[in-house]
Amino acid sequence: MAPLLNLVGAGHVGRTLGRLFAAHGAFTVQDVLTRSPDSALDAIAFIGAGDACGGIEGMRPAQVWMLAVGDDAIGPACAALAASRPLAGSVVFHCSGAKASGELAAARAAGAFVASVHPVRSFADPQAVADAFAGTWCGVEGDPEALAVLEPVFAAIGAQLVRIDPAAKTVYHAAAVFASNYLVTVLDAALRAYAAAGVPASVARELARPLATEALANVFRIGPEAALSGPVARGDFATVARQQEAVTRWDADTGSLYEALVAPTADLARRKREV
Known part of the structure; x- marks a missing residue:
C-alpha cells in the first residue's frame, strides 16, 4: 500500500497534486482539511479519494503531510499540526515558491522531516494542470530523509526535479x-x-x-x-x-x-x- 498522505489545504494546488498522487498510486490520500466542509467535499470529489475533516485534531495519523495553504498560513498551520499530535518520523512538506522548508520548524522540532516542493507553473485551472502535469519542473529542498520520500513520488507523477538552495528561496x-x-x-x-x-x-x-x-x-x-x-x-x-x-x-x-x-x-x- 502506498504511504498515507493527509492534505491540509486543498485549493487549486492541493487538489491538483492530490488527484495526481491518487491517480498514480503514489500516495494513498487519506484525510483532507480545507476552510469549510463544502470545499473539502468538493476537493475530495476532484481528487477522487480521501475523507473530509472538520479540524486538524480530527485528522488520522499519516506518514506524509502536505500543507497546501497560503504562504502566510504555512507557519501557523504547521504549529497547529505539531501541537495536535506526535510527528516523529513523518514527512511534512509545503508547496510554496516563496518560503523555504525552515517555515516548518515546528514540525521539525516535533521530530518530523521537512521539505518544500514548488511546482513551477500556474494552477489557475486544476483540471488542465492535472491533465498536462508531465514535464513540470519542481524546485525542491529540505531534509534528506524527506526528499528521499518525496522525490520518487513527484517523479512518478511526471515532475522534473531540481534542488535549490533554501537560503536563496526568495x-x-x-x-x-x-x-x-x-x-x-x-x-x-x-x-x-x-x-x-x-x-x-x-x-x-x-x-x-x-x-x-x-x-x-x-x-x-x-x-x-x-x-x-x-x-x-x-x-x-x-x-x-x-x-x-x-x-x-x-x-x-x-x-x-x-x-x-x-x-x-x-x-x-x-x-x-x-x-
Whole structure:
C-alpha cells in the first residue's frame, strides 16, 4: 500500500497534486482539511479519494503531510499540526515558491522531516494542470530523509526535479516574477508606447508580437547574450538618451522603468561582447 498522505489545504494546488498522487498510486490520500466542509467535499470529489475533516485534531495519523495553504498560513498551520499530535518520523512538506522548508520548524522540532516542493507553473485551472502535469519542473529542498520520500513520488507523477538552495528561496521565487509577471509589465509599457504614437491597440499587439516572441525564442535557443539586439547592444547611447527623454516626457513612470533597464541591459551587452 502506498504511504498515507493527509492534505491540509486543498485549493487549486492541493487538489491538483492530490488527484495526481491518487491517480498514480503514489500516495494513498487519506484525510483532507480545507476552510469549510463544502470545499473539502468538493476537493475530495476532484481528487477522487480521501475523507473530509472538520479540524486538524480530527485528522488520522499519516506518514506524509502536505500543507497546501497560503504562504502566510504555512507557519501557523504547521504549529497547529505539531501541537495536535506526535510527528516523529513523518514527512511534512509545503508547496510554496516563496518560503523555504525552515517555515516548518515546528514540525521539525516535533521530530518530523521537512521539505518544500514548488511546482513551477500556474494552477489557475486544476483540471488542465492535472491533465498536462508531465514535464513540470519542481524546485525542491529540505531534509534528506524527506526528499528521499518525496522525490520518487513527484517523479512518478511526471515532475522534473531540481534542488535549490533554501537560503536563496526568495531569490528563486523572484526569478519566476521576472520571467512572468515583470515580462508582462514591460510588454504593457511597449503597448502603451505604441498607443501614445497613435497606433490602435489591436495593431499595437501585432507590432509587438513578433518582436516579443522572437526575442523569447532566441533567449531559450541561443541564450540572452546572443539574443540581445537594439541600441544598447550596438552601443548607441545617444539614441538611448533621446528615447529615455521622450518616454519620460510622455509618462514619467514609464520613463523611470526605461531608465532602470538601461544599466542591466548595458551589462548584458558587455557580456555579449565577451562571449
